[in-house]
Amino acid sequence: MPGKLHNRHSSSRCNLRFPILAPVFVVSLLFTCYAFFPSARPSITYSDHTARAERSFVASLEHFLTHKAPKLSLPVTDDTVRGESEHLARELDDLVFEREIRLLNEDPVGFPVKVYVYEMPRKFTYDLLWLFHNTYKETWNLTSNGSPVHRLIEQHSIDYWLWADLIAPESERRLKSVVRVHQQQDADVFYVPFFTTISFFLLEKQQCKALYREALKWITDQPAWKRSEGRDHIFPIHHPWSFKSVRKYVKNAIWLLPDLDSTGNWYKPGQVSLEKDLILPYVPNVDLCDAKCLSENSSKRTTLLFFRGRLKRNAGGKVRAKLGAELSSAKDVIITEGTAGDEGKLAAQKGMRRSLFCLCPAGDTPSSARLFDAIVSGCIPVVVSDELELPFEGLLDYRKIAVIVSSGDATQPGWLLNHLRSLSPSHIKGLQKNLAQYSRHFLYSSPAQPLGPEDLTWRMISGKVVNMKLHTRRSQRMVKGSRSICRCDCWQSNSTLSNPLTHVLS
Numbered sequence: 001m002p003g004k005l006h007n008r009h010s011s012s013r014c015n016l017r018f019p020i021l022a023p024v025f026v027v028s029l030l031f032t033c034y035a036f037f038p039s040a041r042p043s044i045t046y047s048d049h050t051a052r053a054e055r056s057f058v059a060s061l062e063h064f065l066t067h068k069a070p071k072l073s074l075p076v077t078d079d080t081v082r083g084e085s086e087h088l089a090r091e092l093d094d095l096v097f098e099r100e101i102r103l104l105n106e107d108p109v110g111f112p113v114k115v116y117v118y119e120m121p122r123k124f125t126y127d128l129l130w131l132f133h134n135t136y137k138e139t140w141n142l143t144s145n146g147s148p149v150h151r152l153i154e155q156h157s158i159d160y161w162l163w164a165d166l167i168a169p170e171s172e173r174r175l176k177s178v179v180r181v182h183q184q185q186d187a188d189v190f191y192v193p194f195f196t197t198i199s200f201f202l203l204e205k206q207q208c209k210a211l212y213r214e215a216l217k218w219i220t221d222q223p224a225w226k227r228s229e230g231r232d233h234i235f236p237i238h239h240p241w242s243f244k245s246v247r248k249y250v251k252n253a254i255w256l257l258p259d260l261d262s263t264g265n266w267y268k269p270g271q272v273s274l275e276k277d278l279i280l281p282y283v284p285n286v287d288l289c290d291a292k293c294l295s296e297n298s299s300k301r302t303t304l305l306f307f308r309g310r311l312k313r314n315a316g317g318k319v320r321a322k323l324g325a326e327l328s329s330a331k332d333v334i335i336t337e338g339t340a341g342d343e344g345k346l347a348a349q350k351g352m353r354r355s356l357f358c359l360c361p362a363g364d365t366p367s368s369a370r371l372f373d374a375i376v377s378g379c380i381p382v383v384v385s386d387e388l389e390l391p392f393e394g395l396l397d398y399r400k401i402a403v404i405v406s407s408g409d410a411t412q413p414g415w416l417l418n419h420l421r422s423l424s425p426s427h428i429k430g431l432q433k434n435l436a437q438y439s440r441h442f443l444y445s446s447p448a449q450p451l452g453p454e455d456l457t458w459r460m461i462s463g464k465v466v467n468m469k470l471h472t473r474r475s476q477r478m479v480k481g482s483r484s485i486c487r488c489d490c491w492q493s494n495s496t497l498s499n500p501l502t503h504v505l506s
Helices: 023-036 048-052 057-072 086-105 126-135 149-155 158-166 196-202 205-220 223-228 244-250 291-300 315-327 342-353 370-377 415-422 425-442 453-462 465-477
Strands: 113-117 178-181 189-191 233-236 254-257 303-308 333-336 355-361 380-384
Touching: 113 158, 113 453, 126 149, 126 196, 149 196, 158 189, 158 233, 158 254, 158 453, 196 205, 205 223, 205 244, 223 233, 223 465, 291 342, 291 425, 303 315, 303 342, 303 415, 315 333, 315 355, 315 415, 333 342, 342 355, 342 370, 355 370, 370 380, 370 425, 380 425, 425 453
Parallel strands: 113 178, 113 189, 189 233, 233 254, 303 333, 303 355, 355 380
Antiparallel strands: none
């Protein structure tokens, strides 16, 4: 009947009569009826399972044992380990590795990480890049050990690769793991695009320290920094000397590092940790040995073990001299002194491509670029660095591409070469196959590639976001002066020594 609204619910209190009105009024009236008179809403039938939910432990247990347990007690294979379990552990480890490889190659889940990139003054960014560009061909600029400064800057240029990808037009970017946002309230993390390594090597000492202080003030004056005290800010501090004079003021921030160096020579106690910071690979000094190169050099790998570099180092790198003395005269082994200049690069590249194993001992710090040179050369790394922390280890399993031994074992007369020669051909082929797959994880590029180091950086950062927010919010609500301090003592040296509980368990 014209002029009437017929409601299909007979009990509705909205069964009203009114003349034909404007559509806007009708919509408004319907909204009002639905909002204030629940009976006018269409009825929804819910399952009554919740009404029968048992919340008493005793009653629930009785029902479980009486009715459910008999059906669940049929003979099944349980997980109880009987007898020798070492081989089962290895089999499980292989299965986990295969699964992680599949997951790594799938599209990231829970991404992208939302990053706000600060627009810092040019003196912290573009001016420093131009300074490097205009001086890198000058060969007189050498470090105390004879290495060209520009080569060291290249090795630690992770700040450039990450920043260049973040600020690229979205149409040119290929990573799904990260997206740049332009409103600070939308950000998970804040990226600080300050080139700390270039400034350290190419500016005069006092000029560099002054620039560090200016950068520190600029960042710590930002509202986002004050809100979180820097906990959600990312600092590229990849050379162990860079930003050293002001590091203590940014210790809450996420540092992008080459390693953690537990010796205390480079980082003060409490400044760095695996919980807070992220290890990134050096930029390789040598060219990639691609699939064609690997195939062509397969039969040319006649050297058992290769090393080229400086044998006299400090701290944990003293193991180099011991290894040099032990191995230099051994058959099928090449141990030579050398630096990272252009000639050194070619010599190292040639040697690695003609060797089955490449010796990667600690240097002045636990890590060195040599490890990544070996990986991209298809030369199986032999890691001798008891305190080494490795990039992206939450995603990558280095045991599948390298031989990792303790310095104590490696320096015993004859032990290392006997160990390498005892490895089965099938094991060596497996390491080589995995090396070929892993090399792309250590090749910085523009544009940044999926599964490259830039991509894995943001995948690792995503795992830190929740913990960042936890510590930020906790610090905001804690009573000032409270002794309820949250400390993380989870970091410990990554020793390759045997299980310390062995004597307890035996």
